[in-house]
Amino acid sequence: MAIYLQGVGASSFKVTVAGVDLTDHCKSVTVNMEADDVDITAMGATAHAHALGLRDDSIELELYQDFASSSVDQTIYALLGSNSGGTVIIQTSGSTVSTTNPKYTLVGIMNPYVPIDASVGDASMMKVKFVPAAGGSIARATA
Amino acid sequence: MSVADIREGLAANLAAYFDGIQISAYELSNPTPPCFEIGFRLDNAIEFNEAGARGIEIYHLIVRGIVSNVIDVASQAKLDEWCAPTGASSVRAAIESDLTLGGAARTLQVTDMSNYRAFAQPSAPNVTFLAAEWAVTVYASGE
Numbered sequence: 001m002a003i004y005l006q007g008v009g010a011s012s013f014k015v016t017v018a019g020v021d022l023t024d025h026c027k028s029v030t031v032n033m034e035a036d037d038v039d040i041t042a043m044g045a046t047a048h049a050h051a052l053g054l055r056d057d058s059i060e061l062e063l064y065q066d067f068a069s070s071s072v073d074q075t076i077y078a079l080l081g082s083n084s085g086g087t088v089i090i091q092t093s094g095s096t097v098s099t100t101n102p103k104y105t106l107v108g109i110m111n112p113y114v115p116i117d118a119s120v121g122d123a124s125m126m127k128v129k130f131v132p133a134a135g136g137s138i139a140r141a142t143a
Numbered sequence: 144m145s146v147a148d149i150r151e152g153l154a155a156n157l158a159a160y161f162d163g164i165q166i167s168a169y170e171l172s173n174p175t176p177p178c179f180e181i182g183f184r185l186d187n188a189i190e191f192n193e194a195g196a197r198g199i200e201i202y203h204l205i206v207r208g209i210v211s212n213v214i215d216v217a218s219q220a221k222l223d224e225w226c227a228p229t230g231a232s233s234v235r236a237a238i239e240s241d242l243t244l245g246g247a248a249r250t251l252q253v254t255d256m257s258n259y260r261a262f263a264q265p266s267a268p269n270v271t272f273l274a275a276e277w278a279v280t281v282y283a284s285g286e
Contacts, residue, residue, distance in 0.1 A: 007192055007194070007195040007196075012196040013195050023194075023198060024194055024195060024197070024199065025194055025198060026194055026195045026198070027193060064194060064199060094196060121252060121254065
């Protein structure tokens with residue numbers, strides 16, 4: 001039985017934001033695909049009835065901050081305030097996308113952006129959350 | 144990038160500050176004080192998988208400075224010069240003079256000085272040295 005260790009090994013997960021590969025700055029990734037839980041319980045029922053409503057996906061990244069050219073800060077800051085957002089792609093491996101290496105893609109808007117939140121001597125980390133641009137959701141692909 | 148590159152980079156930073164004394168990128172079996180040697184700390188010396196694609200590994204090294212202990216006060220005064228946080232004789236300033244270790248690291252910091260003590264080699268128990276250790280945390284790519 002194979003188990004998946006996030007980011008371990010040469011073919012680590014792959015994180016791309018607005019076309020920039022930020023994998024080697026990424027400490028953690030959360031891909032959240034969920035729908036609203038709508039209660040449709042009617043009179044006479046003996047238990048709650050549920051239905052799935054609107055999707056409300058998100059992707060959260062924890063990144064080591066880097067102010068170098070075309071790195072973390074310049075890539076993420078460029079998305080601040082943009083309602084068209086940017087494309088975030090998460091692959092479970094850096095290898096070719098396949099049924100055993102799916103790809104999750106979100107056209108997401110980002111807010112807030114906290115570029116600096118660290119004490120002296122700490123590695124400067126930042127967390128950023130992407131939610132779908134209007135009407136969107138995370139697309140899962142196997143090719 | 145290799146562990147040897149990190150060791151050599153630390154030694155080079157020290158050599159740029161301290162002229163005419165023995166500086167070894169490795170721990171010495173027969174140190175000739177005044178001298179510096181470099182080794183790993185005992186626990187969790189390397190933290191792997193801090194970022195994806197082996198983008199960041201954290202290395203915890205020790206830079207040990209050793210002086211002779213022939214005259215107690217003078218020996219401590221000499222070692223105290225090395226313990227200064229800044230200045231031409233500061234070990235911390237020397238180590239942090241090139242945060243990238245000539246390209247071997249993303250960044251580094253000297254976190255503390257400890258183990259300021261007298262010791263003797265088992266081969267020569269009547270000859271005591273005085274030493275202090277600087278803990279260095281190096282952030283480097285695992286590739």
